[in-house]
Amino acid sequence: VDGSANGTGTTLYAGTTSIPTFLSQGTYYLYDTTRGPDYIRTLSANGQNTLPGSYVTDADNNFSASNQRIAVSAHTGAVQVFDYFKGTHGRSSYDGNNASITSTVSYDDVPGGDGYNNAFWNGQQMVYGDGDGRTFSPLVELDIVAHELTHAVTGASAGLIYQNESGALNEAVSDIFAVMVDRDDYRVGEESYTPGTSGDALRYLDDPPAGDQPDHYADRYVGSQDNGGVHINSGIANKQAYLMMAGGTFRGQSVQSVGRGVTEKVWYRALTRYFTASTNFAGAREGTLQAAADLYGAGSSQARAVADAWAAVGVG
Numbered sequence: 001v002d003g004s005a006n007g008t009g010t011t012l013y014a015g016t017t018s019i020p021t022f023l024s025q026g027t028y029y030l031y032d033t034t035r036g037p038d039y040i041r042t043l044s045a046n047g048q049n050t051l052p053g054s055y056v057t058d059a060d061n062n063f064s065a066s067n068q069r070i071a072v073s074a075h076t077g078a079v080q081v082f083d084y085f086k087g088t089h090g091r092s093s094y095d096g097n098n099a100s101i102t103s104t105v106s107y108d109d110v111p112g113g114d115g116y117n118n119a120f121w122n123g124q125q126m127v128y129g130d131g132d133g134r135t136f137s138p139l140v141e142l143d144i145v146a147h148e149l150t151h152a153v154t155g156a157s158a159g160l161i162y163q164n165e166s167g168a169l170n171e172a173v174s175d176i177f178a179v180m181v182d183r184d185d186y187r188v189g190e191e192s193y194t195p196g197t198s199g200d201a202l203r204y205l206d207d208p209p210a211g212d213q214p215d216h217y218a219d220r221y222v223g224s225q226d227n228g229g230v231h232i233n234s235g236i237a238n239k240q241a242y243l244m245m246a247g248g249t250f251r252g253q254s255v256q257s258v259g260r261g262v263t264e265k266v267w268y269r270a271l272t273r274y275f276t277a278s279t280n281f282a283g284a285r286e287g288t289l290q291a292a293a294d295l296y297g298a299g300s301s302q303a304r305a306v307a308d309a310w311a312a313v314g315v316g
């Protein structure tokens, strides 16, 4: 039982006798050894930029202090994302081999500084800023955790190079699985983005332009900012996945809804079996079409929806 900010229970380390020697008895940790990996653990950088930082502990397992709630939100999110990839896709941790997972919160929030409006997977672990309170509150909500851990999945599978079209695809894959885990909307970052403004989000898979992103290949960004627009052009693939999930007629092209269940299966199979480091949008169309053919048949309505959704956003 935990004092989590979002109430999703997870197994926290009770101060029992069977804990690893370096953890002190009679203290509670965000340290889960019950799911296969040696550990899923969450620490804090306490505002500094040293990783992985120090354990967030509590004497009676009531993690109710604000810094503790931030850590618990990142921790329960990591556990929920682990459970998603295991339960829905049969993937044991981000590498498929039960790699342990470390998250660090409250990174680089130098006292009197402006707060760190960022979250990232650094190749070894997840790292979250506390935000500056204006652009972001702490960036530890479920869909952000899912976005970051999916970067680890991508890194351990297709390895999509983080620039230009392969980078935009890398970003889109993270946003797509973010909304598969945080399943109640098609938006990313809605809880943490601009705490002073209600109803907005960082990105909108249903309407990428609402987040200043293109939703059609003809409108793609071709400059050099943002590693060649990886957080900009991801809107094109995000829109394609949204159209698969929800259906609709977009720019004159009708798409039949296949729902989240088919969409997540098609995109997961494409990511882990067909995408490579250099896959671009045309390659993503091929890979998702092949995945749909594998799963449902080349002439299936699911494969048709994949093709129609790519056509709607101007790819293929």
Ligand SMILES: Cc1cccc(C(=O)O)c1OC(=O)C1CC1
Pocket (backbone or CB within 6 Å): 117, 118, 119, 120, 121, 139, 143, 144, 147, 148, 171, 188, 189, 202
């Ligand atoms: C806030 C932020 C800044 C820079 C990169 C990322 C990144 O992880 O690509 C980032 O986090 C996100 O996009 C998650 C979804 C909110």
Ligand SMILES: [Ca+2]
Pocket (backbone or CB within 6 Å): 143, 179, 182, 185, 186, 187, 188, 189, 190
């Ligand atoms: Ca969301």
Ligand SMILES: [Zn+2]
Pocket (backbone or CB within 6 Å): 147, 151, 171, 174
């Ligand atoms: Zn990202």
